[in-house]
Amino acid sequence: xxxxxxxxxxxxxxxxxxxxxxxxxxxxxxxxxxxxxxxxxxxxxxxxxxxxxxxxxxxxxxxxxxxxxxxxxxxxxxxxxxxxxxxxxxxxxxxxxxxxxxxxxxxxxxxxxxxx
Amino acid sequence: xxxxxxxxxxxxxxxxxxxxxxxxxxxxxxxxxxxxxxxxxxxxxxxxxxxxxxxxxxxxxxxxxxxxxxxxxxxxxxxxxxxxxxxxxxxxxxxxxxxxxxxxxxxxxxxxxxxxxxxxxxxxxxxxxxxxxxxxxxxxxxxxxxxxxxxxxxxxxxxxxxxxxxxxxxxxxxxxxxxxxxxxxxxxxxxxxxxxxxxxxxxxxxxxxxxxxxx
Numbered sequence: 001x002x003x004x005x006x007x008x009x010x011x012x013x014x015x016x017x018x019x020x021x022x023x024x025x026x027x028x029x030x031x032x033x034x035x036x037x038x039x040x041x042x043x044x045x046x047x048x049x050x051x052x053x054x055x056x057x058x059x060x061x062x063x064x065x066x067x068x069x070x071x072x073x074x075x076x077x078x079x080x081x082x083x084x085x086x087x088x089x090x091x092x093x094x095x096x097x098x099x100x101x102x103x104x105x106x107x108x109x110x111x112x113x114x115x116x
Numbered sequence: 117x118x119x120x121x122x123x124x125x126x127x128x129x130x131x132x133x134x135x136x137x138x139x140x141x142x143x144x145x146x147x148x149x150x151x152x153x154x155x156x157x158x159x160x161x162x163x164x165x166x167x168x169x170x171x172x173x174x175x176x177x178x179x180x181x182x183x184x185x186x187x188x189x190x191x192x193x194x195x196x197x198x199x200x201x202x203x204x205x206x207x208x209x210x211x212x213x214x215x216x217x218x219x220x221x222x223x224x225x226x227x228x229x230x231x232x233x234x235x236x237x238x239x240x241x242x243x244x245x246x247x248x249x250x251x252x253x254x255x256x257x258x259x260x261x262x263x264x265x266x267x268x269x270x271x272x273x274x275x276x277x278x279x280x281x282x283x284x285x286x287x288x289x290x291x292x293x294x295x296x297x298x299x300x301x302x303x304x305x306x307x308x309x310x311x312x313x314x315x316x317x318x319x320x321x322x323x324x325x326x327x328x329x330x331x
Contacts (some may be wrong), residue, residue, distance in 0.1 A: 040179045045292040050204045076176045
């Protein structure tokens, strides 16, 4: 598609309103992205090591995403231990898609822009 | 069905460890009764045989193990096109995940028409001997598989890395794996990677000296 810059700017503002701004934080975006990539699901301890954040911080971000219906919390038995793992929902994938499309618009707007 | 997935299913079938699922038929019930009696009379907990009583299904634990086993098959030389990543939940291949999600029943029924060749069998026997039937798998099957596959990945990617560095790196990216399991995994990987040609006369002489010293 060929957009002119005016149309792109207009679309950036329109699409901004469709994104849940509470989800648009670094940690929450990463959690959605990782759960999209690792389709099988991710364990709490794996996420904690990857994100290098406290248990409380991770738990509150995960709980927010669960409350919004973006991810599911699942129980499993692993080497005779009970563990939790998280998987993305269709709603979560939709939200991530909206965010990525919005970033794509910004990329389009600044295409060829010299930052120096 | 993907040819690579067929290879993995053939490997699972060959190891047979997941296949002997207790089911409703008379033969299985009969065997379970006898095993249970033997266990009881010898004081062995029934879970010792757990590895023979489960087969892969759609649960997280089975998918987790299949990923690690597929990585070991590939890194030991069975040609697979799946690309694996290490970090977070690795070794992990999204290509493999997509394949088994397409036809999940194939993993459950271990349906395959791929015939394992001599080279495949040699690799599968090695993995079985040094990893799958290692005593540590009685209690830490998934953790040990994760440790072995992670160490193997690091050894492949950084051949010059020393054991201490591999230990530190593994602990950095997989904090939840116990220290002792990482150490056992490093030794298991050395056995997996060992080739007869490594045993030169010079090395044999040195081993003999150490053996004599131990006596």
